[in-house]
Amino acid sequence: MNKKLFLSTLVASSVIVAAHTVFxxxxxxxxxxxxxxxxxxxxxxxxxxxxxxxxxxxxxxxxxxxxxxxxxxxxxxxxxxxxxxxxxxxxxxxxxxxxxxxxxxxxxxxxxxxxxxxxxxxxxxxxxxxxxxxxxxxxxxxxxxxxxxxxxxxxxxxxxxxxxxxxxxxxxxxxxxxxxxxxxxxxxxxxxxxxxxxxNVSNSLNIIAENYGFLQFTDNQSEAGVYKIIGNKDQIKLLPLAVGTSKLLLAGPSLASTVQQKKYELYNVHVEKINGKLSLRVEQLDLLENLTHNAQYYLNKDLALPFIPTTATVQDQFGQTVNSSLYKIARDDQGIELAFFSPGQYTLQLSNGDRKKEYIVHVSIANFETVIRLSVSS
Known part of the structure; x- marks a missing residue:
């Protein structure tokens, strides 16, 4: 059978009513x-x-x-x-x-x-x-x-x-x-x-991973309604749908990192109507200022922490001390509250001077909010 082109209809078997149109x-x-x-x-x-x-x-x-x-x-x-x-x-x-x-x-x-x-x-x-x-x-x-x-x-x-x-x-x-x-x-x-x-569309935007500093795209996040995201790990396309502004988060391993450190970039996607047609442009945003940052409270007993911590230190995955502006730690006799403002993997060390315990902190982004997951360091 030669599969070139076959045609069918939206009105198949429908009754065409001349006197009355059903809307x-x-x-x-x-x-x-x-x-x-x-x-x-x-x-x-x-x-x-x-x-x-x-x-x-x-x-x-x-x-x-x-x-x-x-x-x-x-x-x-x-x-x-x-x-x-x-x-x-x-x-x-x-x-x-x-x-x-x-x-x-x-x-x-x-x-x-x-x-x-x-x-x-x-x-x-x-x-x-x-x-x-x-x-x-x-x-x-x-x-x-x-x-x-x-x-x-x-x-x-x-x-x-x-x-x-x-x-x-x-x-x-x-x-x-x-x-x-x-x-x-x-x-x-x-x-x-x-x-x-x-x-009704005057332009769209092609985003090639390597041109934006990514080895590839992995878990990109978008807001529906204003634009549509199309594509795969190497290249995506933004297609305007309606006038408005919504966020886009690009995520994937960094092209500049030898250990494929994960990279995140946040954008506002603006869609405007120019000369009667939809036009799209993007504006890069600061992750710290434009994400919602959640705090997570952990009880000492849930952390299997046998002491009340008095100090806390945070290092990144390369063993470098993390600037305190990128996280917040609050402690009381019952537990510890954590907030991290930048996605990534960190090592958290809790100590009371005599004893210490380490945890791995995984910070990801879901629905443009930071999500914290804590596990005991092996």
Whole structure:
């Protein structure tokens, strides 16, 4: 079977009601507050899709290639009046002949090697990627996909990469694109809405790990709503979504460290609307001043500490004494309170003059807050 390009629809098997249009916020099975609901509403508002006569949209129903030709031609506003094509199973009398022909003439769709188009077959996620990338001329940088089921060098790799790189899809899971699953009505609406949103974006930002002093990126953290983060350990892309400001934390082993010491950088991501389009810029922030720093209280008994400490010293992982501005220690007869303002690994030594005990302090960042984990030094 020649897997070039197959097409299906968001309106598969739906009942087109001429006298009464059911709007997305009236569909009993669509939450119009969600991304999917808004995407469906946009298509309904433009008269590209309608729902069923019972007031449902049935977003989980699969779509077919022939019907998808209708919606895609509508979204692209194609002139179908004079289009012609020659698929063995789409004669000139076929109800979708003109829209299928218009898409075929523009190189957006292809048929099978036997000359058929098979308009009643469902569209797969692989085929959807090819269609959208071709229709909207989406391109991708030289970026490695995280999906283990999309092989580099395969016919669909370039197209899936284009969708992933432009934030159209993030896969079924973090490592699976699921090429052969059928596309549903709701998901196709979302994919189209995301592609169309790219026309309102004037710039994005590519961040290459080595250019920012990282060996690679590991556990980057972002705030949702204002921008989307796309990419992998070597390179990420920031794509603006809405006007506003939110934080971005980049994390990973430092390129300058021979022992791969972990490095953190914090940024504000500003998205503004300039000349009607979303524009993105980043501003580096000071970690100490712009993170939330949590204090953790440990009872002496929980630390298995057989004495009341009177002094405390802190060293970094290289045995150097840590400046007291990077941490706070408070003691009482019952226990000790710790606050560390910079992520990393430290050695904490507690003493009462005669006896001492050492602990390893692991300071990480979660949701832009410092998190402390204490363990007994071996």
């Amino acid at each position: 997305a916020n009236d569909f009993t099975d669509v939450d119009h507050h969600t991304e999917m609901g808004k995407a469906i509403q946009s298509l309904v508002d433009r008269g590209i899709v309608n729902g069923y006569g019972d007031g449902t949209f049935r977003p989980n129903n699969v779509v077919t290639r022939g019907h998808a030709a209708i919606i895609l031609a509508g979204v692209l506003k194609l002139d179908t009046a004079n289009a012609t094509a020659h698929f063995t199973d789409v004669p000139t009398t076929h109800k979708n002949y003109r829209v299928i022909s218009a898409l075929a003439q523009r190189g957006i769709i292809n048929g099978h090697s036997d000359g058929s188009f098979r308009p009643n077959d469902p569209i797969t996620r692989e085929q959807m990627a090819i269609i959208l990338a071709r229709a909207f001329k989406l391109k991708a940088e030289n970026i490695d996909l995280p999906f283990t089921d999309v092989k580099k060098g395969s016919a669909s790799y370039t197209y899936v990469s284009a969708l992933y790189y432009n934030g159209i899809t993030s896969g079924i899971t973090a490592t699976t694109f699921d090429l052969n699953s059928a596309v549903t009505r709701g998901h196709l609406a979302v994919f189209i809405a995301r592609v169309e949103a790219l026309t």
